[in-house]
Amino acid sequence: xxxxxxxxxxxxxxxxxxxxxxxxxxxxxxxxxxxxxxxxxxxxxxxxxxxxxxxxxxxxxxxxxxxxxxxxxxxxxxxxxxxxxxxxxxxxxxxxxxxxxxxxxxxxxxxxxxxxxxxxxxxxxxxxxxxxxxxxxx
Numbered sequence: 001x002x003x004x005x006x007x008x009x010x011x012x013x014x015x016x017x018x019x020x021x022x023x024x025x026x027x028x029x030x031x032x033x034x035x036x037x038x039x040x041x042x043x044x045x046x047x048x049x050x051x052x053x054x055x056x057x058x059x060x061x062x063x064x065x066x067x068x069x070x071x072x073x074x075x076x077x078x079x080x081x082x083x084x085x086x087x088x089x090x091x092x093x094x095x096x097x098x099x100x101x102x103x104x105x106x107x108x109x110x111x112x113x114x115x116x117x118x119x120x121x122x123x124x125x126x127x128x129x130x131x132x133x134x135x136x137x138x
Contacts, residue, residue: 009037069110072100074119077137085125085134111135 013034020026066075072095081094088107095102114120118138125134
């Protein structure tokens with residue numbers, strides 16, 4: 001690497017920390033950035049406003065279907081989980097298998113809402129001597 005390139009890299013690192021207050025943090029930040037630039041990490045070459053940002057429409061948001069309780073239950077439905085009738089407890093356990101943990105009280109209202117939207121069907125069934133609600137595909 002020639003001297004001209006080294007000076008350019010140093011200037012980029014200085015520019016990256018110029019708005020920071022003088023002190024240990026600024027020195028450490030300069031060192032880290034300089035090391036990245038010396039290793040050829042091009043992601044630090046562009047100024048923050050020049051970096052390419054993903055369009056808002058493509059960013060994952062909190063209310064995408066797979067991130068809501070209802071959406072996650074519909075994921076189970078699409079996987080065929082509700083092909084046979086399932087209880088709320090069985091639904092809770094299947095959600096846990098996917099790493100989604102919810103109390104039964106939260107699931108009951110969500111399942112009821114999906115029944116109202118006709119995304120799922122709800123019927124009374126027997127489990128031992130008890131009558132319980134079971135959910136299945138519409």
